[in-house]
Amino acid sequence: MLETxxxxxxxxxxxxxxxxxxxxxxxxxxxxxxxxxxxTCTSRYLVAMATVDLLTIVFEIILWRISYYYFPGTFLDITPVCSAISALGMATMDCSVWFTVTFTFDRFVAICCRKRKAKYCTEKTAAVVITTTGVLLCFKHIPYFFTYRPIKVIDNMPWDCIRKPSFYMNPGWVGYDWVTTVLTPILPFVLILLFNALTVRHILVTSRVRKGLRGQSKVENRSDPEMESRRRSVILHLTISGSFIILWSVNVAEFLYSTIGGLDQNNYNDSEFIFQHFGEILLILSCCTNTFIYGLAQSQFRQQFIRTAKYPLSSIIQLINKQNI
Structure with a gap:
């Protein structure tokens, strides 16, 4: 089973x-x-989310996991290097999670708090929120660099990374790890559910009011441009945050299961071990789902994506035609 x-x-x-x-x-x-x-505000958040998703793939998947499976024994396995890669991978994954929270809150303000939209939902505010969140999360993960020790030392060079026993026994480290896990993903999970619930409630109430007013004015057969625009924005917002909730739900359930049951994650039985790794597989998937969501929810993004994907092929065809001439 473990081999599979x-x-x-x-x-x-x-x-x-x-x-x-x-x-x-x-x-x-x-x-x-x-x-x-x-x-521009929404675009700023989405660019930031795509950037940290890319960085997560680079640090957490390529430099940490793929290098372990496919390229063992390289300089990436030197203890200070792999310690830094691990800390950066966790930091970028945290940024991916919290940027989803900040984007969800921004859409909540834009949809439910119309009076504050003009002040908060701006490109400048988005840049400040993204930068501040990213810096704080990077500082938050600096201590993780010091939680590793080498597995072996060859010619005075420390190789490979393994957690220090004190990380699992020292009350300070145990508390730090528990608080870190609560901050990501437990708190974001709760906040996203809360903001989405309030947003959906506001949309339902507003929709009923607008339909009533339009019915009274006897123009119910006409389209409502404002509601159409809001509908597209809401679909994008709820799909992105909903994807996060689905893909992280197993990881959250596994954390609550081990915490409430007082279980040691290093001593799971086979079924618990499978459940844990299934959660890891799903949360890793969250690093590349947003682009597909943009394509499904936004026709203009889909058109730009197709045009960008065709550009290298069309350039090659033009080059071949020039050479033939």
Whole structure:
């Protein structure tokens, strides 16, 4: 069973890297152009989310996991290097989670708090929120660099990374790890559910009111441009946050299961071990789902994506035609 899980993880991480790197790069390019019919504020958040998703794939998947499975014994396995990669991977994954929270809150303000929208939902505010959140999360993960020790020392060079026993026994480290886990993903999970519930409630109430007013004015057969625009924005917002909730739910359930039951994650039985790694596989998938969500929810993004994907092929065809002439 463990051998099967090992093989599945090995293939899965390579698939995520092959798909995730190009789709996130393309998403960053398209969204940064601002030609998708989205506000500059929304585009800023989505670019930030695509950027940290790409960085998560680079640090957490390629440099940490794929290097372990496919390229053991390289300089990446030197203890200070792999310690830094691990800390950076966790930091970027945290940024991905919290940028989803900040984006959800921004959409909540834009939809439910119309009076504060003009002041909060701006490109400048988005830049400040993203930068502040990213810096704080990077500082938050600096201590993780010091939680590793080498597995072996060859010619005075420390190799490979393993957690120090004190990380699991020292009350300070145990408390730090528990608080870190609560901050990501438990608190974001709760906040996203709360903001989405309030947003949906506000939309339902507003929709009933507008339908009543339009019915009284006897123009119910006409389209409502404001509601259509809001509907597209809400679909994008709820799909992104809903995807996060689905893909992180197993990881959250596993944390609550081990915490409430007082279980040691290093001593899981086979079924618990499978459940834990299934949660890891799902949360890794969250690093490359947003681009597909943009394509499904935004027709203009879909058109830009197709145009960008066709560009290298069309350039090659033009080059071949020139050479033939």
């Amino acid at each position: 899980i090992y093989r599945v993880r090995k293939i899965w991480y390579m698939v995520i890297a092959v798909i995730g790197v190009p789709v996130n790069l393309v998403a960053m390019v398209i969204l940064s152009r601002g030609k998708c019919g989205l506000s």
